[in-house]
Amino acid sequence: MAIPASALLLLIGTSALTYPPATATVHTARFDRVGEPATSAVAVQEGDLPAPAGWEALERGDGAKAAAVFRDALDRSPDNPALHFGAGYAAYLLGRLDASISSLKKALRFDPRFIQAAALLGQVAYERGDLDLAIRSMEKAVALAPHDPLRSQQLARWRREAALHEDLDERPGVRFRVLFEGGAQQPIADRVSAVLERAYWQVGNILNSYPSETLTVLLYTDRQFQDITRAPAWAGGEFDGRIRVAVGGALRTPDALDRVMVHEFVHAAIAALAPRGVPAWVHEGLASVLESDDQAWVSTTLRTTKSRIALDQLAGGFDHLGRDLALVAYAESAVAGRLLIERLGPNLMVFLQMLGSGHTVSQALSTLHVRPEEFDAEWRRRIDK
Ligand SMILES: [Zn+2]
Numbered sequence: 001m002a003i004p005a006s007a008l009l010l011l012i013g014t015s016a017l018t019y020p021p022a023t024a025t026v027h028t029a030r031f032d033r034v035g036e037p038a039t040s041a042v043a044v045q046e047g048d049l050p051a052p053a054g055w056e057a058l059e060r061g062d063g064a065k066a067a068a069v070f071r072d073a074l075d076r077s078p079d080n081p082a083l084h085f086g087a088g089y090a091a092y093l094l095g096r097l098d099a100s101i102s103s104l105k106k107a108l109r110f111d112p113r114f115i116q117a118a119a120l121l122g123q124v125a126y127e128r129g130d131l132d133l134a135i136r137s138m139e140k141a142v143a144l145a146p147h148d149p150l151r152s153q154q155l156a157r158w159r160r161e162a163a164l165h166e167d168l169d170e171r172p173g174v175r176f177r178v179l180f181e182g183g184a185q186q187p188i189a190d191r192v193s194a195v196l197e198r199a200y201w202q203v204g205n206i207l208n209s210y211p212s213e214t215l216t217v218l219l220y221t222d223r224q225f226q227d228i229t230r231a232p233a234w235a236g237g238e239f240d241g242r243i244r245v246a247v248g249g250a251l252r253t254p255d256a257l258d259r260v261m262v263h264e265f266v267h268a269a270i271a272a273l274a275p276r277g278v279p280a281w282v283h284e285g286l287a288s289v290l291e292s293d294d295q296a297w298v299s300t301t302l303r304t305t306k307s308r309i310a311l312d313q314l315a316g317g318f319d320h321l322g323r324d325l326a327l328v329a330y331a332e333s334a335v336a337g338r339l340l341i342e343r344l345g346p347n348l349m350v351f352l353q354m355l356g357s358g359h360t361v362s363q364a365l366s367t368l369h370v371r372p373e374e375f376d377a378e379w380r381r382r383i384d385k
Contacts, residue, residue, distance in 0.1 A: 050077065054086045062358060063093030063276075081111035089120065095275025095356070097128040108140075115144045119151055122158075127241040129216055131162050161228050165218070173214070175200055180219040180247075188219060188247050191254065192261055199262045203269050203290055206341065208349035211272040215243060215265075222248040236260055239267035255292075263291035273349060274356025279315035281329070282355065285337025288330055295338075301331040302383055311336060311379070335382045343370045 049055055054069035067090035074083050088103030104121040107114050122138035125131075138155045142148070169182040171189045176196045180189040196217065204210040220228065225246035229238050237245040243264040247257065266287035270278060289295065307328050309321075314333060318326045344351050347368045354364035362372040 050080060050083055051086065054083075054090070058086065058089055058093070061093060061276075063090045064357065066090035067094065079110050081107040081109075081114055081117065084110065085114065085117045085120070088117070088124070092120070092124050093276060095271075097124055100124045101128060101130075101133070113144055115141050118144065122154075126158065129241060131158060131165070134158055135162060157228075164224060164228065168218070175211075176215050176217055178217045178219065181221070185219060185247065188257070191257065192217060192219065192245075195258045195261045196265055199265045203262065203266055206290065206348065207266075207269050207273065207286070207352070208346070209269040209273045209352075211268055213272075215268055217243040217245070217261075219245055219247045222246045237264050239264045239271070241271075243268065259291045263287045266290050270352060273352045277355045277358060278352060279311075279355070279361065280317045281311050281314040281333040281336055282340070282352075282361070284314075284318070284330055285333035285335070285340065287337075288334040289337040289341065295334065298331045298334045299385075301327050302335075302385075308332070308383060311376075332379075332383050336379050339375065339379055339382070343375060344368060 051069050051073035054066045054073065057063075057066035057069060067087065070083050070087040070090055074080070074087060077083060084103045084107035088100045088107060091097075091100035091103055101121065101124055104117050104124065107117040108121065111117070118137050118141035122134045122136075122141060125137060126134035135155065135158050138151060138158065142151050142155055145151070165179060167181070168179040169186075169189075171178040171180065171193055173193055176193055178189045178193055180186070196215075200210065218228075225236075225244065229235070229240075229244055237243065237260045243261070245257075245260055245264065264287070267283055270283055270286060288298075305324070305328055307325060309325070309329055309332060311332070314329050318329045321329055340351070341348060343365075351364050351368055354367065355361065359367070365372045365375055
């Protein structure tokens with residue numbers, strides 16, 4: 001059964017299917033990015049689609065509910081491409097990338113002209129680290145709908161990235177696979193591997209998260225980093241399913257390099273517990289606190305500026321802030337991250353998992369016997385000191 005595009009009442013905003021990936025992208029004044037899904041980009045018109053409750057759940061960002069609805073519907077109509085697409089989208093929201101890829105491939109098997117399925121498959125494959133499949137799928141989407149400039153630009157970027165990676169050397173490992181420009185970068189790659197091995201256990205001990213998938217780490221020159229990530233000039237690293245770090249410039253100093261690597265690994269460890277739903281200030285706060293014992297920059301930053309930003313303004317990322325305000329955002333987040341570690345202790349893992357399954361910070365704190373008002377008051381007291 002083929003679904004004509006007009007009858008496909010699922011209108012996916014282009015933002016969900018273009019770079020930055022629907023997951024990733026919290027940003028970092030000092031370093032990186034992490035991501036959030038563009039769930040609101042799924043707009044559903046009720047009516048003709050099968051399993052309307054599934055699309056409604058997707059629209060709300062409730063991946064678990066959507067997955068259950070589509071699973072039931074597929075029991076009755078196992079050949080329906082729209083249902084496989086819905087199941088693929090739900091799995092994606094839940095961070096189950098392999099399951100999502102499998103469902104989206106089925107959607108395309110039953111309807112080879114299913115543009116949205118091809119584009120989403122490209123994106124999920126990219127996040128899964130399968131650049132070849134990402135490119136092949138997006139090529140299909142672009143061929144089916146040649147007039148979507150965003151998808152074409154996305155495809156062009158992925159092709160550039162693939163061409164660049166072909167030239168990189170690899171330092172293989174069980175937990176970390178480090179790609180780098182050969183020769184002069186070999187010592188940096190060795191150091192990065194050693195730092196990450198230590199971080200794996202140290203960070204794991206605090207978050208109770210030990211990612212099982214091999215994590216890809218890409219060491220770029222500054223120019224390559226800008227080109228591939230389109231991060232602002234002040235960012236030196238990012239995490240979008242892979243750790244990407246610019247190893248030129250300031251990061252030539254070993255201490256700064258170590259910090260950035262640990263920082264980005266914290267994002268990876270959080271994402272392994274909660275692929276979605278973690279506010280930027282939680283991500284950045286924990287990453288900033290755990291990156292190094294030296295936290296002097298936090299009090300220095302807060303002492304030298306009067307600007308303050310409420311935490312709920314920092315849920316979606318720091319991209320929109322200029323360099324100076326972004327630094328304040330990191331410092332405030334670091335204070336909050338420290339407070340989370342103090343108040344939650346071993347419950348930090350449960351806290352993150354609750355955020356990942358759709359609870360708000362207040363709900364998760366209350367459930368774990370931390371009063372949100374008290375948390376907020378103590379955070380304010382510390383940032384205003
Ligand atoms: Zn970060």
